[in-house]
Amino acid sequence: MSKNGQIYRISGPVVTAIGLDAKMYDVVRVGDEGLMGEVIELHGEKAVIQVYEDTSGVRPGEPVTNTGQTLSVQLGPGLLTQIYDGIQRPLPILLEKMGTFITRGVDADGLDQEKKWTFEATAKKGDKVEGGQVIGTVQETETIVHKIMIPPNMNGTIKSIKGGDYTVSETVCVLDDGTEIAMMQRWPVRAPRPYKQKYAPDTPLVTGMRILDFLFPLAKGGAAGIPGPFGSGKTVTQQSLAKYSDAQIVVYIGCGERGNEMTEVLDEFPELIDPNTGKPLMNRTVMIANTSNMPVAAREASVYTGITIAEYFRDMGYDVALMADSTSRWAEAMREISSRLEEMPGEEGYPAYLSSRLAEFYERAGRVETLEGEDGSVTVIGAVSPPGGDISEPVSQGTLRIVKVFWGLDAPLARQRHFPAINWLNSYSLYPQSLDQWFKDNIASDFPEIRTEISGLLQIEAELQEIVQLVGSDALPVDQQLTLEVARMIREYFLQQNAFHDVDCFTGVEQQYLMAKAILTFQSEAKSAIEAGGMLEDVVNVPARSNLMRARFEDNYLNRIEGLVAEMTKEIAAAAEEN
């Protein structure tokens, strides 16, 4: 049987071939220029192909060749610090081969095939090995040790293995059945990589953002959605997470977003220092950039490319965080392709399988026991860009049904320059129950109670604000006025955080706890001072309180909080006595 076919029809990124012997999801080369495509539908003799590059100028009758492989990525040393397009072509290589603009018909390996890596064998001759087992290591970047694993679905006894300098495709290990194993393996992006079992998450992903860690924590291995209208700070939030979260590996997917934003990340990350290791952030980062004007089919593939790379690092026993900005653009790519296929649309023109695709994607997150028996996790944080900021649309709804953490960005807050503009009234996290033990063990035994009190105060504030809108705050009784003042302190001192400030950008959980405690101390001290006859105005305006609040922008705040709080307590008591 011949594997070659001919183009029958071209309609934008969708090409129909005739006479092609193909299976679903086979990767094919289309036309004289050999554009990369993937078979997405079979109709009798005809195969429908989505093409990852621009199809202008391609004619019916040109050849289509089947590579016989499904869309897969190259996995091995060289992934970290790299920036790829949606189908794992390194952008620096494309720049070299094509110049400033991305043209087409150029193929590029995901991993550098020339570079030699120093492989240290950890397994030895005669060892019985199974898929997923680590047989050696490579120091890939300063901070990350890349573990070389037997590809899943493979096993045997090692006949020979030898350390030394190798390229990624050279054989480092031979099994007794003659199978040669190189450092590089391939994996089809649409298939989840195997693991032994999934665990319930029990450790928080510490992000350093107070509102997230303290009020709406995300677990390592969990999934979160960040919906928000344009200008509400989705990208800044995603980038902060990529910078400061305590994952060991970060995969950042710029899916259908702005070119300049990716450039900014590229400029910034090599300069930024990872607070957890003290080394440049780039060392732990893999980036995928398929900007809004790059081909849609590659955009559709980009999230799969990203998550497969994330799973691969998870299989080494790392905690991986994956940011996808934005999943709405991915969904739109699905919609565009679906409409070219003339499929019956579901809601708002999206394909009927939208929600199941979303679910499948988020389900690839999780904390697992790897094939080797290690603990690894993939945490997925997906930005959603709902049209008009209205989250009743299908992508937001499909996402919310699956994720357990919802960080709702809010245009009015952004307009008040309250950043991060995460609405504390409608956001939620379903993880506190599973994470509270961790917080109790590692931070403080009353951590959950403090959290409940803080969020309770915010809730009360919302109710009081409704009254204030009508009658003004002076009409409220003094104790309620104090509550408003405390809530304002929560908002301005605790929830607002400057992502661009050297110190304020990251707050450890312990400090978050102390800051929350400081607010509650202020509340109780002010309350007793007022009961003792102090004037509200005097009590809340003690200078030590603004010192306490302002000092969070200074270094070493963690160790100074207690002193500052004691000062404040003293001044409040003094304010009461003056009367």
Add this chain to the structure above:
Amino acid sequence: MAGKEYRTITDVKGPLVFLNKTEPVAFGEIVELRLNDGSMKNGQVLDTSDDLVVVQVFEGTAGVDRTTGVKFLGDVFKLPVSKDLIGRILDGAGRPRDGGPEIIAEGKADIIGAAINPYARQSPHDFIQTGISAIDCCTTLVRGQKLPIFSASGLPHNDIALQIARQAKLTASDEEFIVVFCAMGITAEEYNFFRSDLERTGALENAVLFVNLADDPAVERLITPRLALTAAEYLAFEQDYHVLVIYTDVTNYCDALRQIGAAREEVPGRRGYPGYMYTDLAMLYERAGLVKGKKGSITQFPILTMPGDDITHPIPDLSGYITEGQIVISRELHGSGIYPPINVLPSLSRLMGGTIGEETTREDHKSVSDQMYAAYAQGRELRGLVAIVGEDALNERDKQLLAFSGLFEDKFLRQGRYEDRSIDETLDLCWELMSTIETKYLVRLDQQWIDKYHPDNKE
């Protein structure tokens, strides 16, 4: 194969022509139609297969019948590019409209335009002074940015765009901008307004105009901005110019897109606009920026009118997700006689933070702009409250903020159509206005800038 004429049209529907059985025709290929009366039309292949070819006719299908001759020209749409483009006026399909000669091409460029490799981009950081206080202070324009004006019918967005075109300059160097102006479905009157203004100020010599007017074929509108951006790319990245692209009105462009989508019986997305409108708009907006190793730049200033003043309408909404901010024109401010009626509250420049400061504008810029914004926002909010409880119920701080919001509009926003304020003048004006508020209420200002710039301390 080019040269063979087919007479195999089976269907004509709206702007689309369907043909049977041709030799293999390329996707995106340019088509010439010869009508029976000898007149010619142009089109482009939208769908091609062994049996059927769909052609979109730019000039509309009036007069086309089944005997119309169709010729495939063997190539995709290309614009002849040359430095001679500067100073010329072309129509929506790139033909001279000013009675001048054909453009002598130094090269031909594919109008679809390839995406810039994100790795090849350079982050934009150069301040463009527009001379309009509201923009320079609050939504700073940066070279290489795409910053649209969100306006609505009946508002003076054209005046603002022209004022920017006249006044825009880089403070870091004295390089001038080349203006590429692209009209999509605007009225002849609006076009004459633009043209005569550019002519009068002499800017026309440094401009390229692509003009598709309201009575020109709607389908042609789909290629007009692509021609303009192709010209811009050539001038910026081959000829080292700094190019300012102004295109108006994106709403007309999107409506043309919808028209084609409907004719092709595509599944519509929101409000009947095609599902791929985001990608399509991105392919225009993303053709802005700076690239490593090239001197020139493209800054985009698209204008769109929000149907029904609705910022959640798909056109402004999708645009806002792609562009790097927006300048929102307010009917309310316009109604109170303020020009330029820019509402700074929903306006935003995403590239501002990384640009402003000591080296480009002034050290106090960030602090000042935050404080101006915050004080104005609070003052505006108080107006609502005053309407209910009266001004007497306000405390001292609120009274000052309320008064400030009036001054903000009257002194800071309001300026003449030919008034060109330098960034220093703008920031000094800010300080003057902020000094009407007691310093203790100006919590967003750094003390060091108060010491240095506050009028009380300046003497």
